[in-house]
Amino acid sequence: MTEPDITHEEQEAGVSPGSRRRWPTRGGLVEGPPRAPGRKSLRIAELALLGAMVALPLIVRDSFVADRFGRYFLLAVFAISVDLIWGFGGVLSFGQAAFFGGAGYVVGMMTTRDWWILPVPFGVALIAGVAAAALLALGVSYFTFSGKGALRGVEFAVVTLAVSVVAERLANAGGQITGGQNGILMRSRLEILGFSFHKGFAFYAFTGLLLIVTYLGVRRFVASRPGLIIRGVRENEDRVDLLGYDVPGVKRRTYVLAGAIAGLAGGLFFVHEGIVSPSAVGVAASTLVLLWVVLGGRGTLIGPIVGAVLLSYLTASLSGTLLDTWLVVVGVILVVVILFFPAGIFGFLTREGRE
């Protein structure tokens, strides 16, 4: 099975011939892989998406439709957080909704409960929600990414699956604290320092900007030096480790960043929803976001945005018109994409998406 040009050391480190060959021989990791061939089409896709975002409210002129798409934009931010850790870091997580919904719960509790200094204004609660999501991510990743028992791939995915299940159970069993099965009814609105963006076009504009800022920020991050290392980890963790990089540290930081982004999106999303209930942190929500990423194109950043918006829009509009068959239709679309475009709708855009 082993090709002759693989050394014994490499074999020990788990280097497979395929991954070795894909690696650029000159300069290696620090200079990074050659420029992605899809760069130009990526620019076109970015501009097209931006154009669509600007054009939509001008064409539709319906405040509810704008509100609905604003909602999808927050889900898209959530999807970007998953793409960051999975698409670029290669870390599959079945627990991302624990950060998204968890922040929603923290914001809900801090703005509605009457205890000690609570309730606090929405802005303060949002910061606390993001911090809580980041802390939870740190807690999950602290022991799992480093040390002798460091978990990888499927093992880590199973741990995050457990996080999801536990989170949903806790939310259900939390009695007065989490509101049990019915969850928490929000009392605050999306308003920071007197500036309200709770619904309609203001909500659309705010979430649209947040999406753009998140997209550009994460794009910058993955192109940076730490981003390069995390992409290296995805390609071959042992090799990056052998080169002397702090692999657990880089993975942990990326995971915490992804958790914080998911938390930011969740804190905003559930206040806009007006309610946060156990399904928000559960396995189903965590799986759904993975589907958006797969559909749009893992590791492309722009694909997950389109995946999240498109699938959410289809679900909302199809379930009304195709009562008995909408689930089948959505399922068929997913199967077709995964069978014939395994890299997702936008997989062709970047080198990363081509695997």
Added chain:
Amino acid sequence: MRRTSLVIVSLVLALVGTACQGSGDAGDPIKIGIIADLTGPFTTYGTSLSRSAQLAINEVNEAGGIDGRQVEVIVEDIQTDVAATVDKARKLVQSDNVDLVMGPIGSDANDAAYQTVVQEGSKLLFYTETYEGGKCDPLYFSFGAVPAQQIRPLIPILQGQFGANAMLFGADYVWPRRSFESAKPIIEENEGTVVSELYLPLVAEDFSELVQEVRDKQPDYIFSLYPAVWGAALKALDDAGLLQDVGIGTIFLGDPDYQGIKELAEGSYTALPFFTVAEGTGVQPFLDAYAAKFGEGQIPSGGEGVGAYNAVYLYKQAVEEAGTTEPSAVAEALVGQSFNGPTGNVTMTNQHHLQQTINVVQGQNLEYVLADSFPNMDPEEDCSL
């Protein structure tokens, strides 16, 4: 980077330039929005709710509408999902600008709908499902049965038939827990004893805990609020040879659900507003009209269907009395309205919950037989508006 920021600035300007637009409503038809679980685990109940409401709206339209205005109905599927409930309820309130929202089924979805329709949208919400009670708001009305209405008549029957020792068995969520809190004082009033209280997950896979508990505590009857997989729980008891010796009472097993587990539900009692065997001159016409519109053999389920049917007629009366569809005026006019519905007289109390007839049936020889009927049951809700 500079080009990007330029584009962002133009995006902001474009958005600022877009203006909000209102929508007119005077003289148009009255719009009723229905949020129902037409797919997912609650399909049976959501379908029954939506169909019964449409049946009543059809009848109202054929008889000249409400105050001369036709009624337009918009049905949205909420997929037994909280997020979808928020989305669809918002669509009805903000985009379709409905005058009234009816539904949904689950009590978590009810919370979500309340938040969206009443708190955010200042519109009327008519909830027609059997639920744990406890919601109290000027724009919120419940047309289903609440714990006191079903439990007060059922407990004496169960004790008379089976004995004084009760076991409370429920799914672990708010409806069973709150209902059992209402049941305990009623059991005590009737000089009964609660020998066991057990909760299992909504959809449990293993009922050995239930079987063990019944063996250990030997209750005379099980008062069950375990709706989702009740058949599986009964099967487990039957397999253990315990079903012969213990009586069963529920407050959820309407006709469509009963059809599937007739053999296991032999001898058990159920209290709900509506059964096909209920007495009253309105029952058969309601069943006939339902079957004529939706197909032979189609029957409405135990509470939500007749609740929605009554709700449409009471709404018509309230709008005609108020002379407007303005929500708070209609709400005011609705209190005290009575209607002679399929199961007899119903009245909207100032508790915003419906005073109505409760029927108790028993499974006998694989058919529901009416055991007793209790007209004008008070909801006993701690709410005064």
